Amino acid sequence: MAARLSRPRSEMAAHYHVVVVGSGYGGAIAASRFARAGRRVCLLERGREWLPGDFPDTPAKAAHELQVRSEAGDLGRHDGLYEFVVSDDIDVFKGCGLGGTSLVNANVAVRPDARVFEASDWPTALRRESGQDLDAELERGYARAFTMLRAVPYPRTEPLKLQALARGGQQVRGEVYRLPINVTFADTLPNPQGVDQPSCTDCGDCVTGCNVGAKNTTAMNYLPDAVRHGAHIFCGVDVQRVEKGADARWQVFFDASDVHRDRFTDDDELRVAADIVVLAGGTLGSTEVLLRSRVAGLPLSERLGERFTGNGDFLGFDYNADYPVNAVGAGPRDPATLEPAVGPCITGVLDRRGTADVADGFVIEDGVLPGAFAAIYPAVFRLAAAAHGQDTDTGLVDWLREQGRELLSVGSAYHGAVRHTQTFLVMSHDSAAGQLELIGDRVQVRWPQVGDEPIFETVSQALHDVTEANGGTYVGNPHWTEWLGKKLITVHPLGGCVMADDATRGVVDHKGRVFCCSVGDRVHEGLYVADGAVVPRSLGINPLLTIAALAERICHFAATDRGWVIDYDRPGAPLPPRREEPVGVRFTESMKGFFAVGADNYAEGHAAGEAAGTSFEFLLTIAVDDVRALLDHPGQTAAAWGSVRAPLLSDEPLTVTGGTFCLFVPDEDIGRRRMEYRLPLHAADGRELYMEGFKLIGDDGGPDLWTDTTTLHIAIHQGRSASDPVLGRGVLRIEITDFVRQLTTMLGTGGRDELERLAGLAAFGRLFAGTLFQIYAGVLSAPATFEPDRPARRRRRLRAPRPEILPLATADGRQLRLTRFRAGSGRPVILSHGLGVSSRIFSLDTIDTNLVEFLCGHGHDVWALDYRASCELPAARGRVNADDVARFDYPAAVDRVREVTGADAVNVVAHCFGSSTLFMALLSGLEGVHSVVASQIGAHVVAPLATRIKSGLHLPGVLDALGFDNLDAAASSDDPWWERAFDRGLQLWPREAEERCGSATCHRVEFLYALLYEHDQLNHLTHDTLHELFGVANIHAFRHLALMVRKRQLVTAEGEDAYLCQVGRLGLPITFIHGAENHCFLPESTERTYAWLCQHHDPQLYTRHVVPDFGHIDCIFGRDAVTSVYPLVQAHLRNHA
Structure with missing residues (x-):
């Protein structure tokens, strides 16, 4: 069982020696190497942490993990594993999670043609002269990365897809061989970084996420290595920009959208300080952060965003070939049932890089279609082949065989035409002329006519020829058509923050240091980029090994320039054992008020602060890690983190880290309890303050309950703890609108499943008195009884599963x-x-x-x-x-x-x-x-006369105009006098003798709707508990229903027959x-x-x-x-x- 590497965000410190943004190859390497150099390292990742077994393997699960970002807006969950950035000219696919794109790539670790480094695009320190060796430190970077990633060629029987590629190699005169891939092919328990990795099962689903744990993503090597040497990893942290603070430290600003702080304010940024910042959020991510930072005033090179390349990526298919290929991943199936074995996503390459001009070379690699989407392949490929496929062989017999295979595929992608389909993944050399721009607040790619570059015609013809060797129908990249403007998609985006000798030609120098000017080679001290964004041109091959080598090189120079020593051999502490996560609760709370310096008591401080306009407000996320422990020991602390705005204390928001929240601590007065807040406050300039606060709760559950639980008395201390001198006092309160927002943020965490999390949330709610729990927990709380003071009735156990x-x-x-x-x-x-x-x-x-x-x-x-x-x-x-x-x-x-x-x-x-x-x-x-x-x-809709009369009189509309938002059928003895009088009036409603009764709730139900049941069909217990079944009915829904009664059919709320x-x-x-x-x-x-x-x-x-x-x-x-x-x-x- 794999251990989680990430920590709760409540454990994030205010300052680190090194903050790394991103967890792909560059970010994971930076975290590992700086941690090995003895630095306090924090790694921030926008996505979630994924463990083997968690990755999607069905269409519904995979669709739930899609996120699409485009100029028109975003679709899907913001932290979805599969991220598409869609633009007019070229789309980008990348991974979002702890491990970055390594989670969803094919993990091919191979070097580019050595001649690539002879291009003038590279800075002088990295440029290779013809016939000479590569830069020595880059060579060492390649070696270190190759060793850490444990890349090996596929060691088992040659899969059918590689055999098909070999037939194509004979046709186009290219060398076909097996590639080194970062996959484990023998049980390794544990691997050198302390992670248990079972052997690859040949399922083929590398690119939707390895559920076996055999794929050597950065979550299997560099990241656990970083943790073993003390690095802190935090997920769900979306870095927005960086800024140099007045104290010369870097401020890294980020969002934490999964705790829904944005529901309280549009102007909210959290921050963490660092001496060194390493941007490694990927080509688009790192460029996006720097583009936002430039908008906020950070001086940068004017070349920022330029030289974007898709690495010449191209996609094609050999559909319905004469030979079986067996290249559809297992998905939820047992891989052992797919004979012969599918194999990893990529096992081999048809290498056409031996051209006179390196820019004319390309590679064709065998691919596997993800099994999660197997159900849609037969229809999709048949339509694509019919629309723009090119059948490479002819003849009646061949045609009949093709038709037969298509019929076989109707029932399953694992038979017939789709089983005879080869996926081609191509890397070549484009012009690297793309531009990354900030549109609104998101990065987009601009590259008109990229699909018209000649290399893609060459590649497409080669794919046609390889298809012909296998007797299939060539289906090209579905985007790459005249009708769609020859649009491309890349899974290997590079550039945007390219390396160069100076700022007139690039964004960073050969050491990854960010230029702080438009001319010259001056750099921002302590700001680095260490990912694919620094690569100044296409590589013509899978880029991960080169990105990793460059990151290793950047870390080496960053350390040696500061006199640090990276100990590459130190084993590190063991990883923490994996434990079942207890059920917890998390919510976000906003409180606002006033305080005054020098006030002797809280009310005086609030009054003086309100008069002086010295506001104080916080936005905190409270995280209870273990609800059961809290129930057993109510004084146990929960974590609190977030931000404080107090202009008198700091022009910038103060950061709250390592705070605590205590629920129901016994007070000195018998019969009273306290909710206590203890918050360390960190200013951007390095100053430290401390806030302690309490809510005083009476135990009578009376009418003061709302005031008690929403009023916080605060004291601000000038220092790190409550023992330091008091600076000021005041009072904060929860506004009703913020309280409503707070309810929407309540979430169960941890546990084994959603049911446990929901039960934990309910248990947490039971700590609050009745009325307050009804407000906090809403859908989780038990329904109110008809007589509020009567004990709840005993319910029978249902004869149904839990x-x-x-x-x-x-x-x-x-x-x-x-x-x-x-x-x-x-x-x-x-x-x-x-x-x-x-x-x-x-x-x-x-x-x-x-x-x-x-x-x-x-x-x-x-x-x-x-x-x-x-x-x-x-x-x-x-x-x-x-x-x-x-x-x-x-x-x-x-x-x-x-x-x-x-x-x-x-x-x-x-x-x-x-x-x-x-x-x-x-x-x-x-x-x-x-x-x-x-x-x-x-x-x-055909209604009786009484209902038609109510609808004809537009009764719901009248009630709405009178201010009735909802109509409640449940009558209670605590209802106000006018409701009780109304109930008395309803007793006079004419009804048949057998339908008469003394239930106020029954009368309300009949008034609101009609007589909904025959009384002799209800037993006494059901009739006596109607208030448990009927409740609030929405007036707006009533209006719509009444409109349909008048129209006698379904219509829209506006009355349209749609x-x-x-x-x-x-x-x-x-x-x-x-x-x-x-x-x-x-x-x-x-x-x-x-x-x-x-x-x-x-x-x-x-x-x-x-x-x-x-x-x-x-x-x-x-x-x-x-x-x-x-x-x-x-x-x-x-x-x-």
Whole structure:
């Protein structure tokens, strides 16, 4: 089990000797070498730490890790593993995680043609004269890197893809041989850096991340070596810029977006100080940091951003060849089932670099298509071949064989045409004429007509010839077409901060030192670039070894120039053992107020500070590492880090590192407790201050609870601790808007899975008094009982698997919830509730058998969805309409379920508003739904007279205009007098004798919606606990629903008929279930939809049941639903498994 190398960000110090930005080859080497030189080293990485076994191996998982950055905006998660930077001329792919692109490359460690170093692009110190040796220190860099990376040629039986490449080599007269690759081919437990590495399994999935641990990424060598010699590594740190401070130290400014500080302020930067900064964030990353730094005033060479090269990268395919190639990665499959072995992504090369002019040379390497996307390859390649493929052989027999192989591939990429497909990965020499520019705040590539450079025509023709040798269809780079402007993609970006002799020709010198001028060779002392950005031209081969050698050389000179000694032989301390991470909690908190210097008490300091305008505010992230330990010992400290703004103390924000937060420490007064904050404050000029603060909490849980827990009394000390002299005092408070934002940042951490993290968050919430916990934990807290002072009733245990709770975020930022009951491994079933209720209607314990138990008893994998209208979610109190549920909630839920389960599609059982919005989503193009059970409503809405009258009077709109944002069906004895009077009035509502009752909640439900159930279908316990099921219903959703009642069909919130015109999208199995006594939506509603669908599609797809003696929601939780309704649901699911 691999040990984690990164530390919690709360452990970051305010200052280090060396701060390294990035963890690829340059950054990892810098961290290792400076740590071996005895320096205090901090490495900052934007991405997350990945361990073997964590990497995506399915389409859904891989798609979740995509991030796309373009001039038009960003898509995907900001720290996704697979990063694409998209521009008009050339796209760039790179890795984002601890290990950088080494996590997702093919790990080929080979030198360029020696003549590359004869070019005038290189600084004099590195330029090689014809026939002479390379620079001695660069040679040593190559040797050190090769040894650390443990590169070896593939030692096993020649894979089919290499045999296919060899046939091509005969055709184009190029030498084919095996390349040294950074892969472990024998169990190495541990390797020289103390990391256990099993042997390669030949799965082929090197470029989506090695789940075996056999790939020698920097996370397997240089990075653990750095940690063993004392380096601190922090992930989730996005460096923005660097600045030289007044004390001559460098200030490195960064964001920590995963703790959501941006939700509180747009003007927020954290910082860490350093004597030396090494930028190694990759070609785009390092250039981007320097471009931002120049905007902020750092003097730099005018050549910054120039000489970008894609290393002549080119992509092509030999599709449906005459010979098997077997070059699709295993993905989630057992690699042993793919015979013969696929092998690593790249094993060999067809070398065409022996040209008279080095710039005309290129290499063709064998590749493997990632197994995570195997399902899409047959269709993609067939379409690409039909669109612009060039079949290299002819004849009827050959054509018939090709067609047969294509048919075989329809079912699987591991058979037929795709199994006979070779991937070509080419590196050559382009003109290095690209320009990296800062567009907004992000770097973009500008390089018009790069695809027209002659080398790419030469390469494309060579790939055609190699394809011809194997009898396949040549499919070129899909971007590289006239229609798309001959756009390229590179996985080997270089340049942007190129080496040169002076600032008129480059950005750094041969030692990697950054020029501080536009003319001359003066440098910024202590600022380096040590990655692919310094390479001044294309290399014509995989660049990682050269980048590593240059980084080794840069570190050597940086150390020797300062008299440091890098001890390359010292073994270092053992890596810490891997331990199960305890469940923790993390949240971000903002407090604001005033303080005054010399104040004797807190209130006086606040008043004097407010009068003088001496504000004080902090933005802190609180991290509880172990919730269980906190429960056992409430006085245990949690970590606190962040920033303080106090203009009287410092013009620049103060950095908080190593702070602590204590929850509920006993106070001197019996019956009181304190929340304590202790924060070391570090100014940019090196000054140190200290803040201690406390919130005084009474134990009565009374009306002062809000004030107590949101008011902090602070004292500022002039020094490093609370024993130093007090400078001033004051009071801070949490503003209500910041408190709402704080709720959205609460997150469970550590643990084995999401369920444990959610349970940890709930446990943390139980430390707070009732009302406060309801506010803090929201979706996690138990529902309020009908009588607030009555003990909660005892609930029976469900006859279902233990629920797994998965929080879910939509594309528009709403937080939803999925609850999984995994009773089988078949097609997942999503349950979707109606308006004003939650998914609890499917799992209530007041009936003998609920729908969740029934479906689990039949072996289904059940997923209960709480979408944004759920009365258990905070989102229900915002603006909610049916369009948003359809547009955002269903796609997010379906995608998440498919991602977790690996299913191609799901079945959905949807009730009422959940059914309406599901139809909207399907009519809008929702994919991944196999079949539907629609309860009580479809695409048409036919309501009884009372509902039509309320809708015709625009009652929801009137209520909205009167200021009612939400309507709450749950009646409580603590409700204000006017609500109780309203409940008395509802007793006068006319109703049939058999439907009369004394429940205020029942009366409210009937007023808001209609009579939703036949009373004789509810048992007493269910009726007595309706307040547990019905809650807040959003007024905006009501308005939309009322509009559909008036229009008698699905329409948008603006009344547009945008849905029913897409009836062609509903060609899937649908079963309608309608209560014959439904007083909310008449059975004619589903009857119309059923007839409408039968007119446009095969009627056999559709089924409709009208259930006698049932109303509306009693079809879901009526006492006899288990015998009259649930079997209809099961019959549909059985028929469409």
